[in-house]
Amino acid sequence: xxxxxxxxxxxxxxxxxxxxxxxxxxxxxxxxxxxxxxxxxxxxxxxxxxxxxxxxxxxxxxxxxxxxxxxxxxxxxxxxxxxxxxxxxxxxxxxxxxxxxxxxxxxxxxxxxxxxxxxxxxxxxxxxxxxxxxxx
Amino acid sequence: xxxxxxxxxxxxxxxxxxxxxxxxxxxxxxxxxxxxxxxxxxxxxxxxxxxxxxxxxxxxxxxxxxxxxxxxxxxxxxxxxxxxxxxxxxxxxxxxxxxxxxxxxxxxxxxxxxxxxxxxxxxxxxxxxxxxxxxx
Numbered sequence: 001x002x003x004x005x006x007x008x009x010x011x012x013x014x015x016x017x018x019x020x021x022x023x024x025x026x027x028x029x030x031x032x033x034x035x036x037x038x039x040x041x042x043x044x045x046x047x048x049x050x051x052x053x054x055x056x057x058x059x060x061x062x063x064x065x066x067x068x069x070x071x072x073x074x075x076x077x078x079x080x081x082x083x084x085x086x087x088x089x090x091x092x093x094x095x096x097x098x099x100x101x102x103x104x105x106x107x108x109x110x111x112x113x114x115x116x117x118x119x120x121x122x123x124x125x126x127x128x129x130x131x132x133x134x135x136x
Numbered sequence: 137x138x139x140x141x142x143x144x145x146x147x148x149x150x151x152x153x154x155x156x157x158x159x160x161x162x163x164x165x166x167x168x169x170x171x172x173x174x175x176x177x178x179x180x181x182x183x184x185x186x187x188x189x190x191x192x193x194x195x196x197x198x199x200x201x202x203x204x205x206x207x208x209x210x211x212x213x214x215x216x217x218x219x220x221x222x223x224x225x226x227x228x229x230x231x232x233x234x235x236x237x238x239x240x241x242x243x244x245x246x247x248x249x250x251x252x253x254x255x256x257x258x259x260x261x262x263x264x265x266x267x268x269x270x271x272x
């Protein structure tokens with residue numbers, strides 16, 4: 001079971017926290033009423049995907065004792081022009097230091113892509129999503 | 137176009153940033169090799185969904201001049217037992233102060249759910265996802 005908590009602060013800002021008390025602020029663009037004081041919620045889907053795959057790949061490359069010195073990931077994503085402006089295309093660009101053999105990082109990528117990455121799998125097969133309301 | 141950046145730090149930690157230089161750390165559980173110094177990537181999908189809907193709802197309730205004083209969202213999600221342990225069930229629990237009329241928060245919810253929330257729409261209709269590698 002994964003669990004996260006959000007609490008509205010002011011404007012369109014929320015404080016976000018997890019079960020281990022890590023916390024950060026989310027906000028949104030000024031053009032839609034925010035104050036840009038934190039990450040936008042829409043960007044966090046991309047972070048979730050890239051973080052999941054990056055973490056898998058680093059973990060696998062370390063187990064292989066690859067000479068990993070640097071990994072940088074840039075995610076670029078296009079959204080549909082009309083509401084709900086869902087993500088239509090996501091491109092994940094992964095840069096790795098040249099000392100890591102191609103066969104090793106390709107294998108690490110394949111294992112994450114085909115077997116381990118929970119977020120990629122969630123994006124491929126829609127989860128069941130329910131909502132509940134409480135007033136007090 | 138949305139764009140995010142991740143850079144591996146050490147262990148299984150990455151520094152995450154957006155185009156406006158907001159930044160935070162992601163990490164993972166000790167049992168899979170992390171040090172628990174930041175949010176887990178898998179949790180950020182849930183934050184993305186709840187943040188997107190919370191932000192929509194606050195925005196709509198403010199436009200309606202509802203007496204919104206408090207909104208708290210808890211997301212609980214179940215994952216499959218085997219790799220890739222994708223999210224199978226997500227429950228979003230929204231608590232609002234009782235001064236907000238049910239008809240108002242229900243309408244705000246419906247507008248987010250049916251029209252505005254980019255993340256909910258992305259979770260319902262899988263995006264095209266591509267990967268590119270660079271070594272240097």
